[in-house]
Each structure stands twice: as C-alpha cells, then as structure tokens.
Amino acid sequence: METRKVQVTGGSTYTVSLPKSWATDNGVEAGSVVEFYPEDDSLLLMPRGDRERTEGQLDITDLDGSELMRTVVTMYVSGFDVITLTSSRITAAQRRAIRQSSQRLVGLEVIGETSEKVSLQDLLDSSELSIVNAITRMRLVSLSMLSDAVTALVENDTDLAADVIERDDDVDRLWYMVSRVFRSVLRDPSAATEVGLPRETCFDYHSSARQLERVADHATKIAELALELGEISDEVAEGLLELRSEASNAVEMSMEAVLDDDPEEATRGNEAREHVRDMDSLARDVDGDIRELDPQQAQPLGLIVDSLSRSADYGGNIAETALQNAAPKP
Numbered sequence: 001m002e003t004r005k006v007q008v009t010g011g012s013t014y015t016v017s018l019p020k021s022w023a024t025d026n027g028v029e030a031g032s033v034v035e036f037y038p039e040d041d042s043l044l045l046m047p048r049g050d051r052e053r054t055e056g057q058l059d060i061t062d063l064d065g066s067e068l069m070r071t072v073v074t075m076y077v078s079g080f081d082v083i084t085l086t087s088s089r090i091t092a093a094q095r096r097a098i099r100q101s102s103q104r105l106v107g108l109e110v111i112g113e114t115s116e117k118v119s120l121q122d123l124l125d126s127s128e129l130s131i132v133n134a135i136t137r138m139r140l141v142s143l144s145m146l147s148d149a150v151t152a153l154v155e156n157d158t159d160l161a162a163d164v165i166e167r168d169d170d171v172d173r174l175w176y177m178v179s180r181v182f183r184s185v186l187r188d189p190s191a192a193t194e195v196g197l198p199r200e201t202c203f204d205y206h207s208s209a210r211q212l213e214r215v216a217d218h219a220t221k222i223a224e225l226a227l228e229l230g231e232i233s234d235e236v237a238e239g240l241l242e243l244r245s246e247a248s249n250a251v252e253m254s255m256e257a258v259l260d261d262d263p264e265e266a267t268r269g270n271e272a273r274e275h276v277r278d279m280d281s282l283a284r285d286v287d288g289d290i291r292e293l294d295p296q297q298a299q300p301l302g303l304i305v306d307s308l309s310r311s312a313d314y315g316g317n318i319a320e321t322a323l324q325n326a327a328p329k330p
Contacts, residue, residue, distance in 0.1 A: 004016045060085045182202050186199065
C-alpha cells in the first residue's frame, strides 16, 4: 500500500499523484487518460484502453462428450468472448458436443469451422444483458418447474414430467449467463457501470441465482422420479402438495425481498424463514405416512420429500441474503 497527500491546484481542483511503478506497469504516462469509478466511499481507477475481446484457445484432442461440453461452459463463464478449440482432427462427435454446449449458452455461436479448429464467439453486447431480468426469469421457471413436477407426480402425467425435465436447460442457460456477467463485474469496474448495478448487488443476485438453479435441479429430480412411480395414494399426494406450497412460498417471498429496493421490504425474509421452519414438522408427518408404504414406493417418495425440503432451504438461503441487505451497513 502506498499513500498520497491530496493537493489543491487552481484554488478548487483536488489532485493526487499516481505511484510511478503502477503507472509504468500499466502504460500510463503524461497525456494518458485514466477512468474513475465511484463506488460508495471508494474510487476505483484504471487506465483507459480499447476494450478488446478476450480470446481463449484450447487443445481438445483428449476431450469428448460431457467433459468437452463442461470445458466450453467453463470458458464461457470465465469471460472469454472468443473460444477457439483445436485438434489435429476434430471428430464428428466432438463437433456435436461443441454445438450442444453452445446451444445451452446465451449469445454463444459457432462462427468458424475447419477440420482442425472450431471457433465460437459471444455475440451479445454486455450492456444488453440484465442480471435482474435473468434472475426474474429463473425465479418464474424454477418455481413453475417445482409446481409442475409435483402435479405430474400426483396426477401421473408423464408428458408434464418430461416437459419439466426439458425446462431445466432454460434455467441452466440463465445461470451460466448470470455467472459470466458476475465474473466480468468482479474483473472490470467498467462492466459494473454497463450492468448498472453495484458489485455488492451483483454478488447478491448471483448468490440468489445459484439457489434458484438448485431448486430447478430438484424439480427435475422429482419429475424423473414421477416417471418411475406411477400412481400414489391420495393421502401422500395431499402431503406432497402441501410441502410444495410451503417450499414455493419460501422461495417466492425470499426473491421478492431480494429484488425489492426498499430495505424495510427486505425484512420479509423473516416471513420466508417461517415457511422453512414449518417445512420441518410437515416433512416429518409426510415421511411417517410414506414409511407405511411398500419399500419400492417409499424410497423414491422419501427422495421427493427431501427435494422439497431442500428447495425450501434454498429459499431460506435467499432470505438470508435479503436480511443482510436490510442490516445496517458498517
């Protein structure tokens, strides 16, 4: 850390010198332009330069299938604008995996292919991306998935269960986009300006989006189990519907508290936590009914109860984020 004394020049202008070592390392010299980004009581400074697209290149000779898809997703989330994948010969299976991964990512398109190289590029301007819109959409989709998954189970609706499973890709696409924007905000203060949100708020939204993605995963799990189970008793169905209602309310109320700009409204996170506490005793009652069933049916139903309880817990995690926002700032 270095310190500098603030000077007054011309009677009204405050000036401060830059450390020479920092200026040299970043190519700042007489006549250079630097950018300032105010953030609460801090002021971030960085040299102005052309915002060039970041390019990443990777040899994928030993990668295929899900491992290759995960690699593309990781490079996208890490913030590469152009991703170049190379090999002595890219196989048809590798090309399929690359296309499948690009279809799961917002804005990423294949822009060039040869026998030895595939290039992908993010075609969206970061200023067009809205974390608020993304997590609002995640909230709607994940909660509708949770609702429909239990409905599919209770009504033995295999088409609805299959539809829930397909919708998980929509939530994943939004989650990866939120993660990409969040990482860019951490790296570059100008990205926070483009997004239009403080970095602390971006952190809260990213944290909440992670919980919503997990809710969608558990909705998918319930839908997959619904395809295996067949019909269930009215008594168990009633208990599961009640659990779904409590879990959905916990997530819904928590998200309203996080997204509301009014700190007083953020305290509604306490109400959401009440729903989480109600889930515990209700889940025990439903588990008691399930234990009396045939083991082949009881085991997957127990997993469904667990998924609903965990979904409520994720709502509780979001509520904690909202309550932290409502707390006095140090």
